[in-house]
Amino acid sequence: MSSHAISSARTTGEPGERVLRYTLVERVNHWFAAFTYSYCLITGLAFWSPYMYWLAYLVGGPPTARFWHPWIGLAFTVSVFLMYVMWDRDMEITEADRQWAEKVKYYIENDDQNLPPEGRFNYGQKIFFWLMFYGIILLLISGFGLWFVEGIPWSLRWVRYLAVTVHVVAALATIGGFIIHVYMGTAMVRGGFTSIIRGEVSTDWARTHHRLWYEQVVKGRRPER
């Protein structure tokens, strides 16, 4: 069964059936973002600490890393903006999210049966998305200040100091989100990693983790806000 067939047709929710969670474009864009972010992470960490400077040699040497870091960062920005276009509505924080957030303790402790149902993305995923979205805006703006060495006149040097600070703080914030995202996507939430590669999840997976989305897709029933 092709992905396209699943996405266009309503499923019945029978056991063993697969549901399309991410379209091909969403998947490709996610991995484009993953690659570009990882490049900026590796090279950025190299510039961040002398103890991680060796990382720059993995990607062609420090001057090469310095040359590509801003360009690849721009590519990552494009990718995140594309995600924004595709997922803006899905990422809206809803009343269901607020109820879920109050019981996030159960999510952390894997007592998922005590959680209120969530839509296509849960509150944590949305927070991660907006962290990366606003993070990349800050990284982009501050990055321009660091990119062009001669771009800031001496009389406006406070802009340079501000850019350094913002770039560091925003980068560290995204790294925090990135660590949790990678952990949850690979080790913690089984099925998540394959879903972002092949696009499909089982109906059981959909019902367990994203009940409202499951009901919407499988039964064609719009969830109440």
Next chain:
Amino acid sequence: MSQQALNIVKISGHAGPIPGAGVERSEQVCKLIDTTTCIGCKACEVACLEWNGYTFTDTTFDNSYQTMPATRWNYWNLIKFNEHEREDGTLQLLMRKDQCMHCADPGCLKACPADGAIVQYSNGIVDFQQANCIGCGYCVSGCPFDIPKFNSETKKMFKCTLCSDRVGQGLEPACIKSCPTGCLHFGTKDDMSFLAESRAKQLRDHFGFEKAGVYDPPGVSGTGVIYVLHDVTKPEIYGGLPKDPHIPWVVQFWKGPAKWIGNLAMVFGILGVTLHYFRYGPKEVHPEKPTNGGKP
């Protein structure tokens, strides 16, 4: 290469100890610039270009004798001309030779992320090693004097070397050698400080410059270039010489506590998710049908 020498005391972006630091000790070298006897002839500018192998580049005319507004990547030595109006209404033409100050606590070196791109020799000279430079421009953030300049073609930073190559061979810097009035002196920091203080005292006692003094800013732990100024209380009038230069606090925080806070946060983040897995493990999918499931 630069890191293997025994005469290096500080290395930028360097993890771990400095190889050979402290093995070779030498006197701190110092350039003394007596602005009160400078005549603005620019012989030092030409000598700097000649010794360092640069050709003369385009100049900017700005109703002043000054060659260009600021130093460039291939123009390390610039006399800054300033017409200063004194309180009694008379004019004073101030001339200050601007170049790298060779700070004892160099902000450029502190800000630099590239291993070995900036070194400080045991004689106090702060030198850029272009082979290791990655062209990020962080040194510009660290410098309180607007000295490191970027070559956009080679993507490398450049600045005055205090003629480290000459000094290493027992020669004085090219600018010193060319100075016709003797306003430039070169020697040990102790000798130059003594000479500068003597000259400042002379200016105060015999020439009516009551505020004459020596510019050797403590904010950067002193510099390898010191000035005698007619009025040491207003260094700004000498083409923007900062009154109390120090490494910007942003750079000090960024290269100090922020490193530890950031690194610890990253380590604890990774430890945190690992511990979570040990304690709670993966999320299970519940295969049972929901109670409100089935077809509508």
